[in-house]
Amino acid sequence: MQHDLELLDLCKVYPGGHRAVNRLCLQARRGEFISLVGPSGCGKTTTLRMLAGFEALSSGRILLRGRSIGHLPPEQRPTATIFQDFALFPHMTVRENIAFGLHGRLDPAAQRARVEHMLALFELGPVAGRHGRQLSGGQRQRVALARGLAVQPDILLLDEPLGALDANLRRSIQHELKLLQREVGITFLFVTHAQSEALVLSDRVVVMNRGHTEQIDTPCALYTRPATEFVARFIGRNALLAGRVQGIEHHVVQVATALGLLQGTAAGPASLRVGDRALLVVPSEAMDLRQVPQDSAPPAGQIAGHVVGRTYTGQTVRLHVELADGECLTVERHVDHADGLPHAARVLLSWPVAEASVIPAAASG
Ligand SMILES: Nc1ncnc2c1ncn2[C@@H]1O[C@H](COP(=O)(O)OP(=O)(O)OP(=O)(O)O)[C@@H](O)[C@H]1O
Numbered sequence: 353m354q355h356d357l358e359l360l361d362l363c364k365v366y367p368g369g370h371r372a373v374n375r376l377c378l379q380a381r382r383g384e385f386i387s388l389v390g391p392s393g394c395g396k397t398t399t400l401r402m403l404a405g406f407e408a409l410s411s412g413r414i415l416l417r418g419r420s421i422g423h424l425p426p427e428q429r430p431t432a433t434i435f436q437d438f439a440l441f442p443h444m445t446v447r448e449n450i451a452f453g454l455h456g457r458l459d460p461a462a463q464r465a466r467v468e469h470m471l472a473l474f475e476l477g478p479v480a481g482r483h484g485r486q487l488s489g490g491q492r493q494r495v496a497l498a499r500g501l502a503v504q505p506d507i508l509l510l511d512e513p514l515g516a517l518d519a520n521l522r523r524s525i526q527h528e529l530k531l532l533q534r535e536v537g538i539t540f541l542f543v544t545h546a547q548s549e550a551l552v553l554s555d556r557v558v559v560m561n562r563g564h565t566e567q568i569d570t571p572c573a574l575y576t577r578p579a580t581e582f583v584a585r586f587i588g589r590n591a592l593l594a595g596r597v598q599g600i601e602h603h604v605v606q607v608a609t610a611l612g613l614l615q616g617t618a619a620g621p622a623s624l625r626v627g628d629r630a631l632l633v634v635p636s637e638a639m640d641l642r643q644v645p646q647d648s649a650p651p652a653g654q655i656a657g658h659v660v661g662r663t664y665t666g667q668t669v670r671l672h673v674e675l676a677d678g679e680c681l682t683v684e685r686h687v688d689h690a691d692g693l694p695h696a697a698r699v700l701l702s703w704p705v706a707e708a709s710v711i712p713a714a715a716s717g
Pocket residue numbers: 366367370372390391392393394395396397398399545
C-alpha cells in the first residue's frame with residue numbers, strides 16, 4: 353500500500369548543534385488525523401515547518417504520495433498550513449482571504465466557484481463581506497480552515513490552531529474540525545500542547561520528547577498501553593506504581609513494590625529482565641475501588657489506602673487515595689459511584705492483570 357505521507361528518519365539540527373528533531377519516522381494513511389504532542393520545545397513546530405518547507409531538513413526524507421518533496425520551496429509543496437493566530441489578512445474580507453491562495457492557480461470563474469463552495473462548506477456566507485477583526489474567534493478559525501483547504505492541499509498542517517480559543521469554543525470547534533476532516537478526507541497533521549485534545553481528535557498520536565519519538569499509536573493504545581514512562585506520565589490519568597521486576601512468566605510480570613508484590617503484563621516486546629526497575633501502569637478505568645473496614649489488610653496483588661480528597665470534574669469525581677507508603681493515587685469514578693464514600697474511607701484497589709502494563713522505569717525517573 354502506498355502511504356499518503358512518509359517521514360523517513362527526519363532530522364533537524366539547528367545552527368549551534370541543537371538537535372530539535374531526531375530521526376522521526378512516520379507513515380500516514382490518506383485521510384488520517386495525526387497529532388504531534390509533547391512538552392514545549394520537543395520539536396513539534398520544527399517538524400511541521402520542515403513539512404511545510406519553511407525549515408530545511410538536516411537529513412531524512414519527506415514523501416508525499418510517493419514523491420519526494422523535502423527539497424521543494426513552500427509554494428511548490430501540496431501542503432497548506434494553519435497557524436495559531438490564523439494569520440488572516442486584516443485588510444481583506446472573508447471572501448478575499450479565502451480566494452488569496454487561488455490567484456494564478458485558477459481562472460476567475462473557477463476561483464469564484466471554489467470560494468463559494470468553501471463559504472457554503474464552512475457556513476461563512478453570511479459573513480463573507482466582513483473583515484477579520486469583525487469576526488468571532490470561531491469564525492476566524494473557520495475562515496483560516498477554508499483558506500487552507502481552498503487550494504485543495506494533499507495534506508493540511510495545523511499548528512496549535514485552537515490554542516487561542518476559550519475552553520467552550522475550543523470544544524465545539526474540535527468537534528467541527530473532526531467532522532470536517534472526515535468530509536474532506538485529506539490527511540491532517542495537527543500540533544497541540546493539549547494531550548486531551550490530541551486523544552479526542554486523532555486517529556494516531558505522535559508523542560515527542562526532546563526531539564525523540566517516544567511512541568506513535570492510537571489514543572486508546574497510548575492510554576492503555578504506554579510504551580515508556582514518559583508517555584505514561586504525559587498522557588496522565590493512569591495510576592503508576594514503581595518497583596523492581598521479580599519474575600516474568602508468559603507475559604505476566606511480578607513487580608516488587610513498597611506495597612507488596614503486584615502484577616501486570618509486559619507491554620509488547622519490551623526488554624524487561626528480573627531485577628530491572630519498572631513501573632506498573634493501571635489505566636483509571638481498569639482500577640476497581642471498593643470500601644473495606646478500616647483495619648482490613650489487602651489480599652495479595654491488591655493495595656489499600658484512604659480517601660484523602662476528591663475533585664469534581666462534572667460527570668466524574670477524582671478520588672485521591674493515600675497508600676501505605678505515603679504515595680497518593682488518583683482514581684476516577686462516575687459521581688454516582690463515589691458520593692457514598694466518606695472522607696478517610698479505607699478502600700481496596702485492584703485491577704485485572706491483563707489491563708495493567710509493566711514498562712521499564714526511565715533511567716532518571
Ligand atoms: N531557529 C531556531 N534556532 C535554534 N533553535 C531553535 C530554532 N527554532 C526552534 N529551536 C529550538 O528547537 C527546539 C524545538 O523547538 P520547536 O519550536 O519545534 O518546539 P515545540 O515542540 O513546537 O515547542 P512549543 O510547544 O513551545 O511550540 C527548542 O529547543 C527550540 O528552542
